[in-house]
Amino acid sequence: MQKKILLAFMLFGSIATAGVQAQTNNEQKPDSIEIGDFTKFMDEGDSGNNDRTYFDGIPNFAPGCFAFEYTGSQIIYTKDELQAVAGKEITAIKYLYINEGGFAERNFKVKAYLQEIDENKFVKNEDKNKYEYFDFDATLPQSSFDYTFSGSDSYGQNVEFKLPIEEPFFYSGKKNLLVTVVVTGGDNSDSFNYSDVRFFKIKDVKNKFDHRAMTFASDNRKFEAFHESAEWPIDTKDTGVDVDQPVTKFIFRAKSIPNGISTASTSVDTPVEWFTPSGVRVTNPSRGIFIRKQGTSISKVIL
Incomplete structure (x- = not known):
């Protein structure tokens, strides 16, 4: 089970990095129009x-x-x-x-x-x-x-x-x-x-x-x-x-690409679990980058 979660985190990290990189590229190449x-x-x-x-x-x-x-x-x-x-x-x-x-x-x-x-x-x-x-x-x-x-x-x-x-x-x-x-x-x-x-x-x-x-x-x-x-x-x-x-x-x-990426939807009643990017579970996340898992939904969060 832990192996599956870690693999999901790694896959998510790749997707998130690609998404952020794409957004960064968009910001680095603005267009213009003259009146x-x-x-x-x-x-x-x-x-x-x-x-x-x-x-x-x-x-x-x-x-x-x-x-x-x-x-x-x-x-x-x-x-x-x-x-x-x-x-x-x-x-x-x-x-x-x-x-x-x-x-x-x-x-x-x-x-x-x-x-x-x-x-x-x-x-x-x-x-x-x-x-x-x-x-x-x-x-x-x-x-x-x-x-x-x-x-x-x-x-x-x-x-x-x-x-x-x-x-x-x-x-x-x-x-x-x-x-x-x-x-x-x-x-x-x-x-x-x-x-x-x-x-x-x-x-x-x-x-x-x-x-x-x-x-x-x-x-x-x-x-x-x-x-x-x-x-x-x-x-x-x-x-x-x-x-x-x-x-x-x-x-x-x-238009900007949202930072958060969710792999699936889930019920709001499902308990939320927090992990570090390396897969270590944390109880009370404070400042930094964390993985938020709620049921089958996994997202990257910056606090």
């Missing part, structure tokens, strides 16, 4: 005109502007644009900016929220003749990190602005994707002109009039405070509408 000519702009730069970057007004830029203390933006990507991402997990989103005159160093807290929505453009409140933001759960960001804009290090360069998605976001592909980006500063004494640092955009009039992005910028009020105010979700004096989509690069991967 706009991300790579081309990264290589070629601004070329001295406004066809590629924002500087035509406040606060008409997305996903943000480092010249302000507080910015927020919402950007819609349609399911047609994201066909390659359907059924996959988004692990990062990249934007691209050029620094042509910002020498200051500024520190920010960046948060990003992803959600699927039915709408493919922002909706206008006909009674108030204003556009509305989409609501989002501000307590559950998919990305949250500190970002330092170093003007002296990035002057004259095109720079990737990467949003790492700590808990990969599964995109079904059945709806459109809304990305909300909130950039919050604090105690930033040095400043520069908002037109000195500009994000690359998609030059497409159709996108502009389809209301595919809305933005917010202020030195006095946080986007979170606006979100919690009675004004929300109606656009305000701090809001930009008719905003072009920013050039974007999505990094994604196949």
